[in-house]
Amino acid sequence: MAELKIGQRVHSVGDCRRIGTVKYVGEVEGYSGEWVGIEWDNDAQGKHDGSVNGVRYFQAKSATSASFVRPHKLSSGISFLQALDLRYRSTSTKEEEDEMYVLSATNRRVSVQLLGKDKIQNKLNCFEDLTSASLFYLGVSSCGPPSELSVSVPNLKELDLTGNLLSEWEVELLKDSLPLIEELHLMGNKVKNIQPTSSTTVQGFIHLRLLNLEDNCLADWNEILKLSHLQSLEQLHLNKNDLNCIRYPDNVAIQKLASGCESFEKDIVPFQNLCCLLLGGNNIGDLASVDSLNSFPRLTDIRLSGNPVSDPGKGGIARYVLIARLAKVHILNGSEISPRERKDSEIRYVRSVISELQGNQEVIKQRHPRFFELKTYHGIEDERPSSQATVPQKMASGLLSITLKCVGASIGEKPPMTKKLPASTTVGKLKNLSGSFFRFKAIKPRLFLQEEGSPLPLVLDDDMASLTEAGVCNDSTILIDEEN
Known part of the structure; x- marks a missing residue:
């Protein structure tokens, strides 16, 4: 070798x-x-x-x-065409076919005959008729001469190269040899850089709708921007890479991407048809990355699970905040957002910002780009401190109707309980109240906020935070467990 x-x-x-x-x-x-x-x-x-x-x-x-x-x-691997031969033209030996059997009721071997085997094999042997090829884990390390590919598999539309050895961006050689390609799966090839052959952005692939680059080694978002002018691209899968930010290309970035590209058209919108972007399991931790997703014209399906920004346990934000900050998203982390969940999330988000920043408009503009839009849309007024002379005194944050459910094994089975509490009630105070409500004394409670559409409840571990600051809103459900 x-x-x-x-x-x-x-x-x-x-x-x-x-x-x-x-x-x-x-x-x-x-x-x-x-x-x-x-x-x-x-x-x-x-x-x-x-x-x-x-x-x-x-x-x-x-x-x-x-x-x-x-x-x-x-x-060090084989070529694309060698893998095709290996996958589709290799035939089973007589010894292998003799070993194909089932056991009868009397425990005797009954040979198995595959009906239509020869017909299927003949069809697979005609590579020019192939529209879909799965070459996962075959050690493919090179695409081979484009001229040979275009003759061998001219009608290929779906290609799965998962788990091969294409660590370099040689796959762009496929753009001319596979002109009809619509789906391209490159999971687990450990690609580090996207290196276009003729310009600063990937060109061609005019029919490519889905590009799967999950479980690779992409760490720089500038590499992803090189895909921004694939005009047919609808789904881009980037789970399990090393990306730490997301940025939609602004005019300066677009000009840089376009430099040296004679075929570039200034009126082309980058990622103009992208509707699904999967980014789970990366290292994204900043809110600016979340907000930048609003710039993608048609993006409605987003996965951010497994990133620091979406993990409240690591200082990230809760699901309802993600929903409120993402204006167009219909599916978040694989879960559909209902109109009710969106409305509740946006109202809850606006109220939490008001409570946290007390009307500091400059800070709000900087940290919460959608705040004023949502505040106006939902008709939410700023909270005003009530006068001491007002009788009865009106609480600044009003009352929240909260359903409490016991899930701790030592607490025992108890029916859920709905209570109206001031929004200013702290998490620590609610822990104490829950003991009184359900009459348990020796147990140290732990509270979780159960959010609609979220696969896991959110732990409420800041005893000093008010219910509003903790993300609790009207009609929320709080689970009462016990400390380990």
Whole structure:
């Protein structure tokens, strides 16, 4: 095989699913000959972290993700056309077919005959008739000459290259050889950079509707912007990458992207047809990234779960805040937003901002771009402190109707209870009140806010926060558990 290089993607010979990256090539102290240091994609497939007998050769991501392997036990992959042959033209041997059987009622072997097998096989052998190809985990490392592809599979519309070795953006070679491609899946190839061949943005792919780049190594949003002029793109899957921000390209960015591109048209709207953007499991932590999603003209389906910005336990924001900040979203984190949930979320959000910032308009404009729009739309007035002479005194935040449900095992089965409480009631005060309401004394309660559409309830762990500040609104449901 060809000499292996640092950074090259390989898999174990005989096991295309055991994939890794070359981190070292050379001698290992105490062992003869040449060795290749591999960091495996699966952390559990290695034996160490890149050091052996006290000598460090490279630093792996975990204590068991690295191995040293002989070069002849590694494969640098095959071409796209070789993978097609392997997947669709390989035939089962007589020995394999003889082993295809079921057991009868008397425990005797009854041979299985696949009806229509030859007809199906003949159809698959005609690559020019293929409209869909699944080449997942076959060790594909190169696309091959475009001229050969265009002759071999001219009608291909869907292509799955999940779990292969295409770490470089060689897939752009497919744009001319596969002119009808509509869906392209590149999950788990560990692509780091998107490198267009003829300009600063990816061109061609005029029919591409879905591009799946999940579980790769994309860390810079500028790389994603190189896809911004794929005019047919409707779904972009970017889950499980290393992205830490989202930005819609402004005029300056568009001009930079367009520089050197003769075919660029200034009136083209970037990502103009993108309606689904999946960003779960990245490192996005800033609210500006959330707000920038409103700039995508048709974006209605968004996934942000698994990011710091959407994890309240890591200082992120709750589901209702995401809904309020995202004007066009219909589906958030795989859950549809009902008109009732949107209305409640927006009202709740406006009231929480009013309570938190006490009418500081400059700060509100800076931190909450949709606040004034939502406040006007829902007809919400600023809260005014009530006069001491007013009888009866009106509470500034009014009363909230809250349903309390006990879920703690030690509390016992108790019917839910609905109470009206001042919005200024603190979480700590509600904990104390819940003990009185349900008559438990020795149990230390823990409160959770159950939000519509959210898969997990939100823990209320700031005892000093008011119910409004904690995101509780009218008709909210609070679960009462017990501390571990």
